[in-house]
Amino acid sequence: MQSSMKKKVLIVLTNTTRYGETNDPTGLWLGEATEFALILQQAGVQVDYVSPRGGFVPLDPRSMKYTDAEIMQFYETADFQQRALTASLAPNQVDPEAYAAIYYAGGHGVMWDFPDNQPLQQIAAKIYANGGFVTSVCHGIAGLLNIKTAAGDYLIAGREITGFTKSEEWLAGKKAVVPFFNQAAAEKRGAHFNKRRAYREYAIQDGQLITGQNPFSAKAVARLLMKNLA
Template identity: 75%
Template sequence: MQPTIKKKILIVLTNTTRYGHTNDATGLWLGEATEFAQLVQQAGYQVDYVSPKGGFVPLDPRSMKYVDDEIMAFYETPDFQERALTHSLAPNDVNSADYAAIYYAGGHGVMWDFPDNPELQALATAIYDQNGYVTAVCHGIAGLLNIQDRPDHYLIADRRVTGFTKMEERLAGKTKVVPFFNQTIATEHGAHFQKKRAYREYAVQDDRLITGQNPFSAKAVAQLLIQSLAAH
């Protein structure tokens, strides 16, 4: 009997290098990608990396202040350097049928290139429609905000979700430069936004939707996803 082949997990990363029209650098929050990827790979899943434009993925320089030995070791692997940061896939390179889940990593950069990307929305919708999981952490929820699972109905409507909160945005000192607040838009689109104390690990699952509050919640999202896929 042939062993069951596990489907892959698609990790979405930003191409945005700066906060809007400023010279303030941003990009991917490194640990949100590495910590998630490491756990799901250890569970036996292959990962692919995609970005709105494909190719180069910049790092948020502030995220480098919060690395540990584990994050640095994963960051330095040739696989991550090549497939995530240098030659990420473009959405048109991706076949949604290959994936059991999609995961939107954060970093402030995603606020500009995740919310209104129709190709990424189509991938997420296709994965969800084939009984897959749609997941995100921190600012990565920006990629979920405008997804519609049917005409004039948001995927997050009437669902429990979390993401980077307005309070955390204030503490980060970015309230005047971000184009919107994830918490506000999620609520406006009908979601039941959940939160805990700022910068505490927290993840929420509502059926096949899994979200984490902040940069310290990537592992919690991965663990919920792994458990759900194992029981699927």
């Protein structure tokens, strides 16, 4: 891939504010965006933020209980508050040619607005076809489920991937409200789903696909991506 370090990385965030038809709030899991973006920016890689509808990105209130000084510092920057949370790009504002990779951040909200967003799928497929990387963490795997190759096959078919597990949904108390389970949905499309202990850092690479299991895996995904872009 030519001069990938000069290319940017596109971070995908959710616009979903609640769990389905409930009044229970959800949104982006904050650390999954900030921890990933920080590692890239420290390496001199520019990031942009996109969401299915563009504009406002809600935060999952539960994610604010799992912050540290580093996450809060990044969250408080004017750049992140403006470009990620207030005025994220819409898919039609994105030129796939400008990016070396796309990264789907999680939070339960993505399960409602990532899987069937065709403009985002087309962006990801183009980045992949150009030799770039398609990456995700936790529930962000929902964004990979329906991406297809130029040949019309599921991108994840026959590939080693990971994402938020059923046991982790159970531990999170969300098993009854999620619209699907990541492992079952991925395996239905022919993927080989890998997992480790619940809520432990775990990321895996299979060619141009890099995926992380849970919120504690965002940095591991970022480090794997940076190894490939360096």
